[in-house]
Amino acid sequence: MNRFGPMECISIYSIDEFFYTYDSQSLFGDKLMAAKTIQKTLKSELGLPTAIGIGQNYFQSMSCLDCISKHSEETGYIAEVTYETFPDLMWKFPIRDCWGVGRQMERNLNRLGIYTIGDLATANLP
Incomplete structure (x- = not known):
């Protein structure tokens, strides 16, 4: 898992959930591109389907994951909220x-x- 960033950027939350503080734009592109790369890697290497919530803090990320990403087939199960969009989306x-x-x-x-x-x-x- 640390091929996408140093271990100090990864916080394990549960057996099937983790938080990743993304700061590797030079390696993997913007956060959406990185999310798609991680999602594709987990599917191809481990056979695991994933949903990804992107936010500016843990609360936003997990809330976005639970409320939006897990139900967003049309976006590839990836969604993002920010401080600005949180009221409208959440x-x-x-x-x-x-x-x-x-x-x-x-x-x-x-x-x-x-x-x-x-x-x-x-x-x-x-």
Whole structure:
């Protein structure tokens, strides 16, 4: 895996998920081209289908992956959000789809009137 960058750029999240801080444009092109290269390599060498979420931080990347990339056959299961596009692309999703929100937290947030990621982003909490 470190052929795409040094190991310090890779953070293992789970057995089938990792974060990759991309800074190798001179080797693999822009982040979209790099994502396609990594995806193609994992498929051809390991037979693993992948979805890739691209963001400016871990939260954006994982939220993009869970809410958009995994369901975007037309984009090759690759999607990107940025600080600028996050409201338009992500705020509509149910809070339960937000990375890190489980059933109990969803219930707690619902009691506060928070049902979407956008509700949480704009909540006026004490």
